[in-house]
Amino acid sequence: MLGAMLGEAWHAMGANRMRTILTMLGMVIGVGSVVIMMAIGQGAQYAVAQTISTMGSNLYIVISGSTSAAGVRSGSGGGPTLNVSDADAIAELDGVTHVAPIHQGTQQLVFGPNNWSSLVVGTTPAYLDARSWTIVNGYSFSESDVRSASRVALIGKTAAENLFGDDDPVGKTIRIRQSPFTIVGVLGSKGQNLDGRDQDDTLIIPLTTAQRKVFGTPFQGSVRVVMVQAASSEAMPMVEKTVTALLRQRHRIRDDMDNDFFIRNLAAVADSAAATTRVMSLLLGAIASVSLLVGGIGIMNIMLVSVTERTREIGIRLAVGARQRDILTQFLLEALLISVAGCLIGLMLGIGGALLTNAITDMVIVISGSSVLVAFAVAAGVGVFFGFYPARKAAALDPIEALRYQ
Amino acid sequence: MADAVVRVCALGKSYVTAAGLFPALKEVDLVIDSGEFVAIMGPSGSGKSTFMNLLGCLDTPSSGAYFLVDRDVAQLAPDELSSLRNRTIGFVFQGFNLLPRMNLEDNVALPLVYSGIEREIRHDKGRQMLARVGLEGYAKSLPSRISGGQQQRVAIARALVNSPQLILADEPTGNLDSHTSEEIMSLFETLNQEGITIVLVTHEPDIAAHAKRQVRFLDGHIVSDLATPQREPAQC
Numbered sequence: 001m002l003g004a005m006l007g008e009a010w011h012a013m014g015a016n017r018m019r020t021i022l023t024m025l026g027m028v029i030g031v032g033s034v035v036i037m038m039a040i041g042q043g044a045q046y047a048v049a050q051t052i053s054t055m056g057s058n059l060y061i062v063i064s065g066s067t068s069a070a071g072v073r074s075g076s077g078g079g080p081t082l083n084v085s086d087a088d089a090i091a092e093l094d095g096v097t098h099v100a101p102i103h104q105g106t107q108q109l110v111f112g113p114n115n116w117s118s119l120v121v122g123t124t125p126a127y128l129d130a131r132s133w134t135i136v137n138g139y140s141f142s143e144s145d146v147r148s149a150s151r152v153a154l155i156g157k158t159a160a161e162n163l164f165g166d167d168d169p170v171g172k173t174i175r176i177r178q179s180p181f182t183i184v185g186v187l188g189s190k191g192q193n194l195d196g197r198d199q200d201d202t203l204i205i206p207l208t209t210a211q212r213k214v215f216g217t218p219f220q221g222s223v224r225v226v227m228v229q230a231a232s233s234e235a236m237p238m239v240e241k242t243v244t245a246l247l248r249q250r251h252r253i254r255d256d257m258d259n260d261f262f263i264r265n266l267a268a269v270a271d272s273a274a275a276t277t278r279v280m281s282l283l284l285g286a287i288a289s290v291s292l293l294v295g296g297i298g299i300m301n302i303m304l305v306s307v308t309e310r311t312r313e314i315g316i317r318l319a320v321g322a323r324q325r326d327i328l329t330q331f332l333l334e335a336l337l338i339s340v341a342g343c344l345i346g347l348m349l350g351i352g353g354a355l356l357t358n359a360i361t362d363m364v365i366v367i368s369g370s371s372v373l374v375a376f377a378v379a380a381g382v383g384v385f386f387g388f389y390p391a392r393k394a395a396a397l398d399p400i401e402a403l404r405y406q
Numbered sequence: 407m408a409d410a411v412v413r414v415c416a417l418g419k420s421y422v423t424a425a426g427l428f429p430a431l432k433e434v435d436l437v438i439d440s441g442e443f444v445a446i447m448g449p450s451g452s453g454k455s456t457f458m459n460l461l462g463c464l465d466t467p468s469s470g471a472y473f474l475v476d477r478d479v480a481q482l483a484p485d486e487l488s489s490l491r492n493r494t495i496g497f498v499f500q501g502f503n504l505l506p507r508m509n510l511e512d513n514v515a516l517p518l519v520y521s522g523i524e525r526e527i528r529h530d531k532g533r534q535m536l537a538r539v540g541l542e543g544y545a546k547s548l549p550s551r552i553s554g555g556q557q558q559r560v561a562i563a564r565a566l567v568n569s570p571q572l573i574l575a576d577e578p579t580g581n582l583d584s585h586t587s588e589e590i591m592s593l594f595e596t597l598n599q600e601g602i603t604i605v606l607v608t609h610e611p612d613i614a615a616h617a618k619r620q621v622r623f624l625d626g627h628i629v630s631d632l633a634t635p636q637r638e639p640a641q642c
Contacts, residue, residue, distance in 0.1 A: 004519045004528075015507050316503045319464065320517040320564065321492020323485050399464045403503065 001326070002333075009334040012306070020338060023302045026295030027342025027382070028349060031375050034288040035350025038371040040357065041281020043364035048277045052270040054190040054199060056131035058233050059267065060240060062090075062226040062247070065260035080222035081260040084207070086250060087226045091126075093242050095235035100127035101223040103210050109163060109203060110175045116162040119202045120176065122210020123227075128154075130229040138170040138185030141206055149208040153181040157189045158201040179213045181205060194273055236267065289378075295342065296382035303335050303390035314394055315402025328395040335387020336380065343379030347372060410473070411572050411603045412438040412461060417470035419456050430456040432626040433470070438605060440571070443598040445614035446607045448623035454607050455576070457623065461605060462495055462574050463487045475571055492520050496565025500577035502557040504549040504564075510536060511545035514563045521568060535563035539593060555586035562593060566602075573597070575606040579613055591616040 013020045064082040084101050091099040103122040108115055121127070124146050128135075141152045153174070160169045160183075169183045181203075190199040211217045230239040240263055251260055307314070314327055351367055358365040419431040431453045438444055448454045459465040460472060463479055472479045475494060482490070491497075496517075504513045515523075515532035523531070533545050539559040541552075549557055558578060565573050575594070579587035595616055598604050606617060614620050619633040 321520040323488040
């Protein structure tokens with residue numbers, strides 16, 4: 001019987017083609033916009049997640065405190081309050097996976113006739129692990145290079161392109177402030193960070209070499225920044241507490257004195273960026289859902305008109321033996337057919353629109369199976385929900401009244 | 407009486423109107439045996455339409471009892487009433503009441519949809535019934551393409567399709583000219599000769615003359631009950 005009813009529902013849709021198409025259009029626009037909005041929202045979330053993952057996860061930055069001389073305060077990182085042995089002590093703490101002391105600054109890199117200004121980072125091999133940075137060509141420097149202050153360097157993609165063009169940088173020697181450095185490895189590409197800075201425009205050298213040969217430092221062994229990676233995001237608060245306690249103890253800070261260092265949580269930046277895009281995609285979805293709702297109301301409206309128009313038909317059907325639930329099923333099927341057909345067209349248009357957006361802009365688009373399924377389920381739900389009231393109205397008609405209806 | 411198709415005892419029906427309770431039908435007793443051809447007559451407002459609605463299980467009585475093929479209709483659930491309308495009763499209306507968008511074959515087979523009959527059998531049956539009322543070859547036509555008399559034949563075919571025990575015809579010739587009316591009435595007579603019980607509402611005496619028994623209503627009562635050949639009507 002359901003087959004016969006489906007056939008009749010199809011007929012009824014065809015009988016008033018223009019009206020059916022217009023009603024369907026509501027669903028098409030609703031579902032289409034949900035799909036596009038979800039694709040854009042999820043794409044944005046994906047893009048932010050990608051950027052965040054290039055920064056390294058669960059990171060703290062410990063920065064040395066400020067100094068003041070003759071009333072002039074230096075700002076954070078100004079004073080020589082952190083040193084390499086602090087970093088070694090932090091590395092012994094529970095929940096800490098990698099610790100890398102950092103001394104960095106912008107320097108002019110020179111290779112033959114080419115020169116390029118880039119960020120030079122003096123650090124230890126742990127830095128690469130903490131930021132999950134890979135070597136695509138050559139090899140990394142080691143702890144012994146750090147101990148012996150070797151003149152070796154790892155070069156980022158952007159810096160390499162500017163100095164060497166298409167040539168392989170490995171084995172070449174560049175100069176920084178007249179000191180020669182041998183390139184031993186090329187870093188994998190990370191792209192921009194959340195500030196928009198190119199993370200690949202960099203040169204990584206051993207900390208000791210940086211301090212002795214490049215930047216120079218009045219206090220041997222002191223560093224301005226120590227990067228600390230916690231084992232997991234759950235371990236982060238504990239790590240922050242123990243690092244603070246350890247440094248206060250090592251620096252002999254009395255209870256009533258302020259810290260002579262700062263701890264910054266890089267994850268907090270990442271979290272807020274992720275939260276922003278999550279809210280954005282929710283908002284986009286919510287706006288799109290409103291059009292789906294409007295589409296559903298359109299279906300209800302047309303079904304109500306249809307029930308009134310076909311009152312006599314309903315009377316005839318009841319007279320020849322249709323049960324109330326047969327009438328209910330018939331009208332529900334019609335509403336469902338309109339919404340599902342509209343949904344399918346909307347899905348196709350939505351996916352097409354998302355792909356088109358991807359093609360003409362460089363926006364990242366993610367069309368997930370789950371979002372398509374959700375859109376489909378919601379559309380079917382809308383059909384049943386908004387079709388139910390008119391269908392029940394049809395089923396509850398009095399056969400005598402319905403037969404008499406002109 | 408075992409072969410009574412319709413047995414009505416003290417049947418009453420009142421409607422609630424603005425002026426209070428209006429009794430449309432009062433204490434009606436009537437027995438219609440299998441194979442009878444009954445014409446129900448009376449002026450408008452006499453209660454004959456109300457009576458037909460009750461006979462057709464489209465309405466429920468306010469008082470009294472109605473047995474259709476020995477089943478007490480008052481005791482039946484809505485779905486069982488639907489089933490009675492579907493299998494036991496066939497309706498023929500004044501306005502034909504065909505579904506305009508469906509072809510004739512599907513119109514005739516419509517009751518079979520609600521009996522859960524398969525598609526192929528429905529179509530076969532639909533064609534058979536069209537042939538029986540003299541409309542073979544019209545299976546794929548739409549109701550709007552044929553004349554009123556032909557439409558009424560289609561409606562009769564639809565009433566017959568589920569082999570009912572009772573055909574209820576409400577002014578079946580009301581919208582037809584006299585020549586076509588005669589054709590329709592002779593079709594009813596043929597069906598009756600084949601053993602089908604027919605109850606027909608009309609206010610035209612020459613139409614009623616085709617029936618073997620004339621029951622006349624006035625003000626909600628039966629005022630006369632004449633059978634040809636003469637016989638005493640069965641008591642409730």
